Amino acid sequence: MMMLAFTACKNDEKEQAVTTPKKEKLPSVEKEYGFILNNYDVVRDTIKKGDFFGSIMDKNGVQPGKVYEIVEKVKDSFNPARITAGKKYMILRAKDSAKTPKFFIYENNKIDYTVLALDDSIYVASRKRPVxxxxxxxxxxxxxxxxxxxxxxxxxxxxxxxxxxxxxxxxxxxxxxxxxxxxxxxxxxxxxxxxxxxxxxxxxxxxxxxxxxxxxxxxxxxxxxxxxxxxDDEAKALQSFFLKAPLNYTRISSRYTKRRFHPVQKRWKAHLGTDYAAPTGTPIMSTANGTVIASSYTSGNGNYVKVRHNSKYTTQYLHMSKRAVKKGEYVRQGQVIGYVGSTGLATGPHVCYRFWVNGVQRDPYRQDLPSAKKIEDSLKDEYFAHIKPLKEELDEIPYKHF
Structure with missing residues (x-):
């Protein structure tokens, strides 16, 4: 009898264990770009060469008429035609049988992104990731x-x-x-x-x-x-008014001279510029702040850009494969204004850098060029107070040896 009672008790416990419901683990909430991604069907992709906004929308079921409506409504704030190959994007689609696209999210860079609402209420918003x-x-x-x-x-x-x-x-x-x-x-x-x-x-x-x-x-x-x-530590400016060169060059293939045998025209003539040899596509920078007074093409110069820096100095950059600025545009020192090429009278990829002083072409390497904005005497005490803790911090960092 005792054995039977014990067995019955064990069966009751077993039955109790089987019928106890288990707690289900809730899915983790995934957030990105300010959206809860769990609420959408998510498409992640990268813009490939040949892709354009219309083709991406068409692939995701957005009709051409709707695409036109979207582009027209947002074109003043965001131009979908300028999306760039290699950039990442995300499309958030409704979790329904039609998988209707609700949002197009375009990564301008690692921090900035653009949200384009595609539904009835079309709008565009520029946002930033938390940094x-x-x-x-x-x-x-x-x-x-x-x-x-x-x-x-x-x-x-x-x-x-x-x-x-x-x-x-x-x-x-x-x-x-x-x-x-x-x-x-x-x-x-x-x-x-x-x-x-x-x-x-x-x-x-x-x-x-x-x-x-x-x-x-x-x-x-x-x-x-x-x-x-x-x-520097004596309050002298490290920056010069002009960069030493308009690009990271491989070598100087030809210097400013009043007499040089032209490799294309096969005759002796003045070469009033400095040629910097570099691979095609190497960025060319403006050597100082200024205004673009010409961005054009001639049979001799090829693609070229000319920048007026002030009433005294002007520079010109020849034989570009591609120009990156337009006439009238203000450019800063170090800004990319074009790319190395061999257009015009050129035998290989290089940029011919020309330098004018008061309207006369000169050799930039022979000019006593001005420095950048100096620290006024009235600010020097403030400057030295500013750099004192920074210099102490630098000096406390041990130099690395090989």
Missing amino acids: TIKKREISGVVTSSLSEAMQEQGLSNLLVYELSNIYQWSIDFFKLQKGDQFKMVYHEKYIDDTIFAGIEKVDAAVFKHSGKPFYAFRYMADTVTKKPSFY
Whole structure:
């Protein structure tokens, strides 16, 4: 009897265990671009060469008439015709049998994106991903190149650009030496606190080249443009009014001369420019701020751009494969205005850089060119107070040795 009672009790417990309902695990909520993606059928893709907004919409079931209506309503704020190959996009579709597209989200860059509402209420909105800023200190040493020095520490090559941009007037980066050292204090941008999104700004740097330290401190001396520049530990501007060259060139293939045998015309004539050889497609930069007074094509010059910097100085850039600016446009020093080519009278890819002083063509390498905006005497005490903690911070970072 006791055994029977025990058995019955065990069966009751077993039955109780089987009938107890289990708690279902709720799906995690996925959010992106300000939307709860769980509420939509999500299409992720990248714009390929040959794609255009209409073809993407057609592939997702949006009729041509609707596409035209969308484009007409948003064209003043967002031009769908200018979407670029290689950019990522997302389409959020309704979770119904028709899978009706509700939103088109286009990534302008890692941070900025555009939301295009495709339903009855058509609108466009420019938005940004949440970005956090992190301060970093680094130290490096050149063994073969600046790029390799960055890569050895797992650092972004964007820092190569930052350093070369800061020191382009004082250090020849084609002549770096093994053992040259550098230190930087700068800020990085991160999306959602984890995804690297670029360099926010460089506060200070020191580059020891051939045993000599070159300090650089970010400071806003020009209160009119409110554009900061870099100055050394003696308050001298690192920036020159003109860049030394309009591009990162392979070599100078021909210098300014009053007598040169022209390789195409096969005759002796003056060559009133400096030829920088570089691969086709290499970006060409304006060597100083100014206004584009010509962006055109001639049989001799090929595609060319001419920039007036002030009443005294004008520059011209010849033989471009493609021009990137229009007449009347204001350009800043270092801005890309075109790309290296071999249009016009040219035997190979290069840019012929021409330089005018008071309307007369001159050799830029023989000119005593002005420096950038200097720090006024009235601001020097403030400047030295500003850089003091930054210099101390730099000096406390140990130099890296190979």
